[in-house]
Amino acid sequence: TWFTLCVRKRQVGEPPLENGWIPFLGVALEFRQNPLEFLRSKQRKYGDSFTCKIAGNFFTFIMDPFSYSAVFRQGKNLDFQTFAIETSRKVFGHADFNDPIYNRNYKEIHALFRQTLQGPALHNLTSSMMENLQTVMLRNKTSEWTTEGLQSFSFRIMFEAGFRTLFGREEKPSEMENIEPTMDNFNVFDRAFPEIAAGFPIYLLKKAYTAREALTERLQHKYLKKNHGLSALIERRMNLFDQMPYLDELGKARTHTAMLWASQANTLPATFWSLYYMLRSPEALKVAQTEVERVIQESNQKLDKMKKTVVLSKEQLDSMSALGSIIDEALRLSSASIMIRVATENFVLNMDSGKNVSIRKGDRIAMFPQMIHMDPEIYENPTEFKFNRFLDENGQKKTFFYKNQRKLKNFLLPFGSGVSECPGRFFAVNEIKQFLALVVFYYDMELKDPATPVDIDCSRAGLGILPPKHDVLFRYKLKDCISE
Ligand code: HEM
Numbered sequence: 001t002w003f004t005l006c007v008r009k010r011q012v013g014e015p016p017l018e019n020g021w022i023p024f025l026g027v028a029l030e031f032r033q034n035p036l037e038f039l040r041s042k043q044r045k046y047g048d049s050f051t052c053k054i055a056g057n058f059f060t061f062i063m064d065p066f067s068y069s070a071v072f073r074q075g076k077n078l079d080f081q082t083f084a085i086e087t088s089r090k091v092f093g094h095a096d097f098n099d100p101i102y103n104r105n106y107k108e109i110h111a112l113f114r115q116t117l118q119g120p121a122l123h124n125l126t127s128s129m130m131e132n133l134q135t136v137m138l139r140n141k142t143s144e145w146t147t148e149g150l151q152s153f154s155f156r157i158m159f160e161a162g163f164r165t166l167f168g169r170e171e172k173p174s175e176m177e178n179i180e181p182t183m184d185n186f187n188v189f190d191r192a193f194p195e196i197a198a199g200f201p202i203y204l205l206k207k208a209y210t211a212r213e214a215l216t217e218r219l220q221h222k223y224l225k226k227n228h229g230l231s232a233l234i235e236r237r238m239n240l241f242d243q244m245p246y247l248d249e250l251g252k253a254r255t256h257t258a259m260l261w262a263s264q265a266n267t268l269p270a271t272f273w274s275l276y277y278m279l280r281s282p283e284a285l286k287v288a289q290t291e292v293e294r295v296i297q298e299s300n301q302k303l304d305k306m307k308k309t310v311v312l313s314k315e316q317l318d319s320m321s322a323l324g325s326i327i328d329e330a331l332r333l334s335s336a337s338i339m340i341r342v343a344t345e346n347f348v349l350n351m352d353s354g355k356n357v358s359i360r361k362g363d364r365i366a367m368f369p370q371m372i373h374m375d376p377e378i379y380e381n382p383t384e385f386k387f388n389r390f391l392d393e394n395g396q397k398k399t400f401f402y403k404n405q406r407k408l409k410n411f412l413l414p415f416g417s418g419v420s421e422c423p424g425r426f427f428a429v430n431e432i433k434q435f436l437a438l439v440v441f442y443y444d445m446e447l448k449d450p451a452t453p454v455d456i457d458c459s460r461a462g463l464g465i466l467p468p469k470h471d472v473l474f475r476y477k478l479k480d481c482i483s484e
Contacts, residue, residue, distance in 0.1 A: 008058070013348070013358035015060055016046040019053050026053030035336070035461045036370055039063065043371075049357050055198070059340075059366045060359060065403065066352035068410045071341060071365055072418030074349065078341035078365060080420045091196050092212070092261070094254035095247060105244050109237060109255075113423035116233035122426055125165060126314045128229060129431050132161035133438055134309045135173065143478060147448070149471035150279075154272045158435060159183050159264060165431075166234055166263055167219070167256070168227030182218060185211040190265055194460050212257065219256035220249050234259070263424060266464040270414075271432050273330040273465070276454065277385045278436060279447050279474065284326055284387035285440075291322045292440045312437060314430065321397050323433050325390035328412060331465070332373045333385060335414035338462040339367040369413035370461075378403050378411060414465065442482060448473040 010017040020026035031038050031054055039061060042050055048064040062071055071078065085097050097106040115121065136157050140146075160179045170176050192208030202209050221238055224230065230238075234256065241252040278284045295316050342364050349357045349365070359365065374382045378401050379389065390412075392398040401411035415422035422428070439445065455469040 015049040015051050015357050017051045024056050028055045035368060039368055039371060058363045060363055061366050063371060064352060065372045065408055065410050068367055070350055077343055077345045077347040079344050080341055083340060083342045087197060088258055092254050092258040094258060095251055101246055105240060109240055112233060112236050116236060117424050117427050121232055123314055125231060125427055126430055129161060129165045130312060130434055131309055132164045133434055136160045137438060137442060141478060145475045145477045147473055147475045150276055150474045151272050151468060151471040154275050155268050158268055158271045162264055162267060166231045167224060168230035171228045185214045194463060215257045216250060216253045219253040221252055267428050269334060269465040269467040270331055271435055272468060273334045274327045274432050274436060277330050278326050279445055280450050281385060281387055287322045287387060288440050291320050292437045295320060310441060317430055317433050320433055321391060321395060323436050324397060326387050327429055327432050328390040329385055329387060331414040332412055334456060334465050336370045336461040336466050337416060337464045339416050339420060341365045372411060442478055443476040444479060445474060445476040
């Protein structure tokens with residue numbers, strides 16, 4: 001019958017196979033409802049690798065963290081870029097950079113990530129972000145307590161500062177464009193992101209489509225070229241795109257919308273969770289305050305009305321290991337990204353256990369690091385926030401974690417790994433650290449209702465950092481010595 005024709009049969013050497021009951025969807029609904037529980041139950045049934053049909057594609061899940069490296073090493077038979085560009089095109093509507101007419105230049109564009117987001121380039125980004133954060137935070141200098149949603153507070157400050165750090169700003173602060181419409185467009189588009197990435201045509205999601213097009217309009221070169229303080233990343237991308245004869249102006253701008261999304265979509269919820277967990281734990285807040293005071297005092301800066309901005313160098317930020325641990329722990333608790341590779345040939349994957357698994361051409365390999373982040377064998381009481389989980393006995397960054405008494409290489413993967421590892425990861429952690437250091441330095445803060453926990457919204461599982469289900473109120477007030 002038609003149904004049996006659609007159902008794939010497991011072949012010798014292949015992992016156990018689950019076709020699901022619904023011919024095309026396979027197990028998509030079950031998976032989307034609760035990926036963590038779904039994968040745990042399949043792992044109990046099948047062991048460390050199994051194949052599931054999800055929305056027309058076959059995914060082989062690798063569950064054993066010791067076997068992740070085997071996948072990362074398999075450059076020859078596994079492709080990331082083709083699939084990533086396809087997904088990105090669906091969402092942002094940019095050109096097909098897999099097409100040979102763009103591909104040569106795309107390699108150069110891709111190489112820019114590392115050149116402009118890491119190493120020496122990080123110094124400029126860090127100092128620009130530091131200034132932008134303080135411009136936004138100190139715009140309002142009232143000495144009154146203000147009540148606001150914690151999500152709204154952290155999103156609006158990080159969005160504006162992050163946007164201006166990458167895309168620049170008007171020369172005179174008095175002429176600074178109101179960022180709100182851009183932020184609203186970003187939020188509307190981002191909310192629809194899961195549907196669009198899953199294949200739902202954006203043209204049918206009118207609000208999201210309009211928002212995306214408005215962001216793209218805004219990011220055209222004719223506007224960006226007027227800005228001051230453009231990041232090297234955007235400046236050099238603009239130069240390269242200007243040399244690509246097949247791209248029109250909107251085509252170039254669509255790639256900048258993709259960059260805007262990549263730079264903000266995960267950073268915003270990660271900042272929220274870092275601040276939220278820090279405020280919810282009196283111990284974490286105390287340790288953070290002590291660390292910020294130490295670093296600021298060491299560099300002879302103090303709070304006063306005259307001083308324009310606080311400066312924290314990249315080295316000082318690197319030395320703030322308590323804030324680093326708070327951020328890592330918040331990332332561990334909220335990250336739910338999925339790593340996907342596509343098999344370009346039939347091949348055999350050698351698992352860490354010695355088992356060999358046959359993979360078919362066209363199938364996908366998937367890894368879901370939340371399984372590691374929530375593994376009680378690796379992290380005791382994994383659902384609990386422990387501010388010092390990533391600190392060793394000397395208060396330095398802890399780098400040893402174990403499973404089955406074996407040292408684990410891949411224990412914290414909010415930024416992915418291997419060829420798809422996030423090139424912005426150092427900048428991302430830095431900017432969250434800067435944000436935390438500055439709010440601790442400038443404000444007195446308290447959660448309105450610290451006893452009630454905030455639930456995580458799991459509907460975006462697979463896409464990165466999960467947002468909170470709803471906002472929480474908190475109040476803040478500029479410290480007396482700085483308010484006007
Ligand atoms: C890719 C996470 C912040 C730029 C990725 C990927 C992950 C990730 C998991 C891989 C996606 C995949 O496998 O398909 C995060 C998290 C962040 C963050 C958790 C914040 C907490 C940033 C920032 C930037 C950035 C601030 C830039 C300023 C990028 C870019 C890619 C990427 C350009 C695509 C790389 C490629 O195509 O090879 N990010 N990211 N990210 N991220 Fe980030």
